[in-house]
Amino acid sequence: MGEILFLAHRIPFPPDRGDKIRAHHLLKHLAELGPVHVGCFAETDRDIAAESELSEVAASHSVTRRSKPLALAGAEAVLSGKPVSLTAFHSRALQLWVSRTMAERPIETIVIFSGQMGQYIPNEFAGRVIVDLCDVDSVKFEDYAAAGERVWLNRREGRLLAVEEERLTHRSDATILISENEKSLLQSRLRDAAGTRIHAIGNGIDAEFFNPDMVQANREISARPGPHFVFTGQMDYRPNEQAAAWAIEHFLPAIRAVEPQAEFHIVGRNPTPALLTHSDTPGLTIWGEVPDVRPFLAAADMALVPLSIARGVQNKVLEAMAMGLPVMLSPQAATGISARDGEHWLVEALDAEAMVKRFQTFRTEGRGEAIGPAARRFALEHHSWPAVLAPLTELVLPQAEKRNAA
Structure with missing residues (x-):
């Protein structure tokens, strides 16, 4: 086959947050099929430092530093009638690199990771286009508006992103969503679904890396009586920030009322100022960015994932399950993973008292010895x-092409 152009809204190295983990593994899989040219954005010095790792996988690459202020992106969006999500990731430098690469290399397939990058698909390109939307992002912004957050802006963003999602779905030879739920959601929102080809490809887990037998538990946490609850993720991502704040304000007081030595641990980079104002809360530790999340998972009694807004498959859930850690999560956080309540995890509504009661019952019955190993087995077998x-191979390299290649 010819060569592949892979465009991602964040550099897929290091694979240290949900979207970058998925992009990282997509890229590695594509590189097994043919030469891949990668265009992406970097946001931090750590991203820039990872360019050398990208060069080991990519046949060529362009990493653009994304520094456009959100206010400027918002102004451009209003003036142009586009979603902020697109203007925030628009770069003339990257556009020129894409044009040059298309002119100089025999690109037969363009793979887009995340809807923001669909704007770089050349109108005249007649080859194969694969778009991994991951989630139906328009719904996320609609949910923000429904919750009373920046109502006009989020409602506008949701409406315009829905138009872009439909455009990309019709432009592509295959559109990928992260779960069957997201696939069905997108299909239900299309004004015209004729001719669209939509597929669900979930998130995976590196079960060799997330292996409880290969890591030592955090000694500081292990030395304290607990029980210990942990929440991981990118903490300036609004759904994570909301979930952590809910746990601090509702779950932590409720659990400490019956378990006075219970502790809640927030592990992840960029905790927001709003979260940091809670730093002195009894029983709370905000660890911020850590070099390795596994020792914190290994030291915890339970992963708590109380998301109120969630799209797709939660990597934090799969990571905890692969570590053999019991997980208690909201129904929203459970979407996209076909585990069974009471066997592989504990699903509870966002009700602190109900969660505390479920944990007490779980511990009294000694279920941790069963659910933890069952969770890891599930992660290994299904994710x-x-x-x-x-299935990605068939989408990028259809069967007829594979026969011709043979």
Whole structure:
């Protein structure tokens, strides 16, 4: 086959947050099929430092530093009638690199990771286009508006992103969503679904890395009586910030009322000022960015994932499950993973008292010894990256082409 152009809204190295983990494994899989040219954005010095790792996988690459202020992106969006999500990721430098690469290389397939990058697909390109939307982002912004957050702006963003999602779905030879739920959601929102080809390809987990037998538990946490609850993720991502704040304000007081030595640990980079104002809360530790999240998972008694807004498959849930850690999560956080309540995890509505009661029952019955191993087995059987990404080969390299290649 010819060569592949892969465009991602964040550099897929290091794979240290949900979207970058998925992009990282997509890229590695594509590189097994043919030469891949990668265009992406970097946001931090750590991203820039990872360019050398990208060069080991990509046949060529362009990493653009994204520094456009959100206010400027918003102004451009209003003037142009586009979603802020697109103007925030628009770069003339990247556009020129894409044009040059298309002119100089025999690109037969363009793979887009995240809807923001669909704007770089050349109108005249007649080859194969694969778009991984991951989630139906328009719904996320609609949910923000419904919750009373920046109502006009989020409602506008949701409306315009829905138009872009439909455009990309019709422009592509295959549109990928992260779960069957997201696939069905997108299909239900299309004004015209004729001719669209929509597929669900979930998130995977590196079960060799997230292996409880390969890591030592955090000693500081292990030395304290607990029980210990942990929440991981990018903490300046609004749904994570909201979930952490809910746990601090509702779950932590409720659990400490019956378990006075219970502790809640927030582990992840860029905790917001709003979260940091809670730093002195008894029983709370905000760790911020850590070099390795696994020792914190290994030291905890339970992962708590109380998301009120969630799209797709939650990597934080799969990571905890692969570590053999019991997970208690909201129904929103459980979407896209076909685990069974009471067997592989504990699903509870966002009700602090109900969650505390469920935890007490769980511990009294000694279920941790069963649910933890069952969770890891489930993660290995259903969410290993090779198994999850197997259908991608057929989308990028259809069967007829594979026969001709043979």
